[in-house]
Amino acid sequence: MFDKKTVLTGVKPTGTPHLGNYLGAIKPAIDLGNRAENHYMFIADYHAINAEKDPLVLNQKIKEVACTYLALGLNPNHSVFYRQSDIPEITEITTILYAYTPKGFMNKAHAYKACVDKNREADKPDDDGINMGLYTYPTLMAADILSFDTDIVPVGKDQVQHVEIARDIAGAINAHYGKELLHLPEYYLAENVAIVPGVDGRKMSKSYGNIIPLFDDDKAIKKAVFSVVTDSRPMDEPKDPDSVMVYEIYKSIATPDQLKEMADGLREGRLGYGHVKNMLLDAIINEIKEPREKYNYYMAHFDEVESMLQEGASKARPVAQRTLKRLKDAVFGR
Numbered sequence: 001m002f003d004k005k006t007v008l009t010g011v012k013p014t015g016t017p018h019l020g021n022y023l024g025a026i027k028p029a030i031d032l033g034n035r036a037e038n039h040y041m042f043i044a045d046y047h048a049i050n051a052e053k054d055p056l057v058l059n060q061k062i063k064e065v066a067c068t069y070l071a072l073g074l075n076p077n078h079s080v081f082y083r084q085s086d087i088p089e090i091t092e093i094t095t096i097l098y099a100y101t102p103k104g105f106m107n108k109a110h111a112y113k114a115c116v117d118k119n120r121e122a123d124k125p126d127d128d129g130i131n132m133g134l135y136t137y138p139t140l141m142a143a144d145i146l147s148f149d150t151d152i153v154p155v156g157k158d159q160v161q162h163v164e165i166a167r168d169i170a171g172a173i174n175a176h177y178g179k180e181l182l183h184l185p186e187y188y189l190a191e192n193v194a195i196v197p198g199v200d201g202r203k204m205s206k207s208y209g210n211i212i213p214l215f216d217d218d219k220a221i222k223k224a225v226f227s228v229v230t231d232s233r234p235m236d237e238p239k240d241p242d243s244v245m246v247y248e249i250y251k252s253i254a255t256p257d258q259l260k261e262m263a264d265g266l267r268e269g270r271l272g273y274g275h276v277k278n279m280l281l282d283a284i285i286n287e288i289k290e291p292r293e294k295y296n297y298y299m300a301h302f303d304e305v306e307s308m309l310q311e312g313a314s315k316a317r318p319v320a321q322r323t324l325k326r327l328k329d330a331v332f333g334r
């Protein structure tokens with residue numbers, strides 16, 4: 001499905017990732033990019049300034065996200081890896097798209113509506129604290145996508161609407177000028193990506209404070225793994241593996257053989273919670289050992305990452321320049 005396609009992935013710089021981010025988003029995105037004929041992967045830093053106003057914090061988060069993807073296997077020789085703000089054509093294209101973006105689309109966009117709902121709940125004016133960056137964010141996202149003649153945008157459920165907005169804007173422009181100036185993208189919603197539970201059994205999320213960190217030291221990872229909820233059933237009591245939270249987390253990382261070993265041990269009353277936690281810990285550490293070293297290396301040698309990003313930008317820019325020229329020629333009748 002992806003072999004002859006142009007796939008584009010955007011990531012917001014949101015800080016150091018946890019195991020759920022890795023297994024649920026980062027790993028699938030990298031795998032999919034590797035299967036695509038053309039893969040664009042970018043850090044959505046202009047999107048991030050809508051929320052993060054401290055340049056030091058922002059810079060740190062951008063570095064972290066860049067190093068995370070490289071450490072976890074993004075291949076910059078295959079994937080064109082760049083920062084959004086290094087491609088000024090994207091923002092120029094955004095300006096042209098604005099003229100074809102009904103304001104109603106923005107009113108209906110989830111991110112904006114969620115902020116309005118929050119304000120209403122707190123008895124504040126609808127638009128309290130909402131800047132134009134957040135309000136018009138789907139148009140910038142449309143430009144991110146349309147600039148590169150993207151076929152497929154892998155997304156989570158919350159982003160489907162934004163890709164549809166991009167299609168609608170592109171469709172309106174194409175219809176107006178009577179030719180395919182912009183390529184219509186499709187979203188790809190991965191169906192079988194598991195939700196990784198956190199140490200308390202709810203979805204692992206930084207907002208719940210229940211995460212297993214990815215790039216912390218062994219001690220911190222051990223602490224998190226040993227805090228996964230258990231009950232007071234003794235070791236020799238046979239247990240249904242699906243009633244054991246450690247097993248639920250193990251499912252997302254273990255090989256089928258490892259998983260069977262844990263399941264059999266629990267069913268037969270041979271493995272206690274201490275044992276299964278150690279098995280989970282070993283699996284996590286084994287999976288992240290190498291990426292963690294790479295991550296620490298890249299963070300300490302960011303100049304190398306910076307050159308990769310510059311090289312990515314130099315590959316991406318000519319493509320966005322061609323799209324911009326096509327649009328300007330049509331819009332200004334040149």
Ligand code: ADP
Nearest residue numbers: 020021024025156194195196203204205206207
């Ligand atoms: P958080 O919930 O920690 O704030 P984000 O909302 O920043 O995480 O999610 C970033 C990406 O990681 C999203 O694509 C999301 O679907 C994925 N993700 C986050 N938590 C999990 C989880 N527990 N299991 C699987 N995927 C997850």
Ligand code: TRP
Nearest residue numbers: 009010011012044141144145153
């Ligand atoms: N809006 C996406 C998110 O919140 C990030 C993003 C920005 C993006 N531009 C994009 C994703 C273009 C895919 C394509 O996660």
